[in-house]
Amino acid sequence: MNEGLVVVVRAIISFFTLLIFAKILGKEQISQLTFFDYILGITIGSIASEATVDLSSRAWPHFVGLLSWAVLAYLMQYISLKWRYAAKIIEGEPVIVIMNGKIMDNILRQMKFRASDILELLRNQGIFDMNEVDYAILEPNGSLSVLKKPEYLPLTRKDMNIKAKPTGISTELVYDGKLIEQNLQQMNKDKRWLMNQLKKYGIRDVSEAFLVTLNDAGSLYVDKYNDEIKKVKDIGDYKGPY
Amino acid sequence: MRRILIIAIPVITLVLFVLIMHSGNFLKRPMGKDDDIPGTIDGIIEAVRNDSWDEADSRLQGLESAWKKVLFRVQFGSERDEINQLTKNIARLKGAVTAKDKSGALMELNEAYMHWDELGN
Numbered sequence: 141m142n143e144g145l146v147v148v149v150r151a152i153i154s155f156f157t158l159l160i161f162a163k164i165l166g167k168e169q170i171s172q173l174t175f176f177d178y179i180l181g182i183t184i185g186s187i188a189s190e191a192t193v194d195l196s197s198r199a200w201p202h203f204v205g206l207l208s209w210a211v212l213a214y215l216m217q218y219i220s221l222k223w224r225y226a227a228k229i230i231e232g233e234p235v236i237v238i239m240n241g242k243i244m245d246n247i248l249r250q251m252k253f254r255a256s257d258i259l260e261l262l263r264n265q266g267i268f269d270m271n272e273v274d275y276a277i278l279e280p281n282g283s284l285s286v287l288k289k290p291e292y293l294p295l296t297r298k299d300m301n302i303k304a305k306p307t308g309i310s311t312e313l314v315y316d317g318k319l320i321e322q323n324l325q326q327m328n329k330d331k332r333w334l335m336n337q338l339k340k341y342g343i344r345d346v347s348e349a350f351l352v353t354l355n356d357a358g359s360l361y362v363d364k365y366n367d368e369i370k371k372v373k374d375i376g377d378y379k380g381p382y
Numbered sequence: 383m384r385r386i387l388i389i390a391i392p393v394i395t396l397v398l399f400v401l402i403m404h405s406g407n408f409l410k411r412p413m414g415k416d417d418d419i420p421g422t423i424d425g426i427i428e429a430v431r432n433d434s435w436d437e438a439d440s441r442l443q444g445l446e447s448a449w450k451k452v453l454f455r456v457q458f459g460s461e462r463d464e465i466n467q468l469t470k471n472i473a474r475l476k477g478a479v480t481a482k483d484k485s486g487a488l489m490e491l492n493e494a495y496m497h498w499d500e501l502g503n
Contacts, residue, residue: 141457141465149458153399160392195462198502200403 143195150199154188157203161210166217174231174280184209231280238276241289251278262286308356317347317365327354338362406459406502410452417448423495426475430487438479438487446472460502468497 161184173181184206191202220227235251237244237258248255258276261284267273275287297304311323313334324334334352341362343349351363412418422445429438449472453465471494478486 141453141462143462146457146462149402153402156395157399160396163392198403198406198459198461200400200459203399203403 141195146195147193150195151192153199153203154191154206157206158184158188161206165210165213175282176230180209180213184213234277234279234285236275237278237284238270238273238286240275241271241273243270253278258284305357307359310353310355310361312351312353314346314349314352316351317349319346329354403459404502406456408502409455409459410498410501416444417451419445419448419452419498420495422448423491423498427488427491430479430484430491433482433484435479435482442472442476442479445475456502461500464497464501468494468501471497 187202187206187209191199191206194202216230220230235247237247237251237253243255243258245255248258259270262268262270262273262276265284265286267286267288272288272292273286274289277285279285311327312320313324313327313329314320319331319334321331324330334346337360338344338346338349338352341349341364343362343364348364348366349362350365351361353361410419412421422441426438426441426445429435429441449468453469457465471490475487475490475494477483478490
């Protein structure tokens with residue numbers, strides 16, 4: 141038995157099975173994972189790794205295990221999507237931990253959170269003074285959403301009655317030296333317009349540009365391959381690694 | 383078309399994987415004249431019962447070469463332990479045939495048969 145070869149074949153099977161199941165299970169980001177999702181991910185990953193290297197049993201039982209966990213996870217997702225009440229039990233719900241500036245200590249105890257944990261989460265949000273907080277909500281994924289008291293909220297253009305033009309989102313016109321004609325047409329521009337604009341930046345050919353974007357307000361961002369920066373600032377605190 | 387491909391590729395991939403994982407069961411079946419393991423085991427049992435040790439020895443060599451061929455095919459869909467046990471049975475059988483030990487040889491042959499049945503299941 142060529143164990144190395146078998147492990148390679150099994151690794152290919154586990155890798156792509158995991159990839160397919162992960163795609164089916166959804167697009168949740170790591171930061172949005174609940175505690176259960178986190179454990180689920182670890183378990184499924186561990187089954188896949190066993191399927192790869194545990195040659196004392198066939199790959200099939202591991203695959204069935206992987207499939208069962210993925211199906212159950214999908215079922216849970218479906219139930220919580222269709223049934224709000226079940227979602228509250230399965231995924232948990234947001235809990236108000238600070239209300240009108242007052243810490244809800246009973247709730248904190250229930251959630252097994254210490255006041256120092258809340259202070260840490262507040263500091264992560266750049267809040268160092270509890271007096272600034274009006275409401276704080278502990279989300280099911282463990283993050284803290286904070287509403288500051290009105291007097292601590294930043295001044296906006298609306299408060300000052302200043303009109304602001306919408307900037308819209310930037311669209312890539314050139315990416316890695318290649319023109320994206322589809323986006324150019326979408327922005328109602330043509331290649332001649334783009335070349336005229338690029339000439340202002342000293343670019344004669346699209347291949348000289350690394351990235352060119354345009355937003356709805358007409359603001360163009362151009363980055364060349366040749367950045368003309370003689371010395372790149374080193375922000376490391378010690379020499380190396382080379 | 384693209385939508386169909388996006389669905390078809392993962393489905394085909396998973397079906398292919400399942401086939402590879404179950405390949406041990408159908409790839410262990412004889413595909414030529416010299417890779418019939420159960421047939422060869424039967425032949426050796428018969429030779430041992432009749433005390434035809436020379437015939438048993440020549441058939442045993444056939445079993446060894448057949449096992450080498452089949453092993454490469456079944457390794458992706460079988461347990462390592464079953465494979466190793468069957469390999470050990472053949473090695474011990476070799477000793478029993480050399481020593482003309484009838485009971486030992488029959489024990490090994492029957493155990494080899496059992497491991498063969500379990501292979502890929």
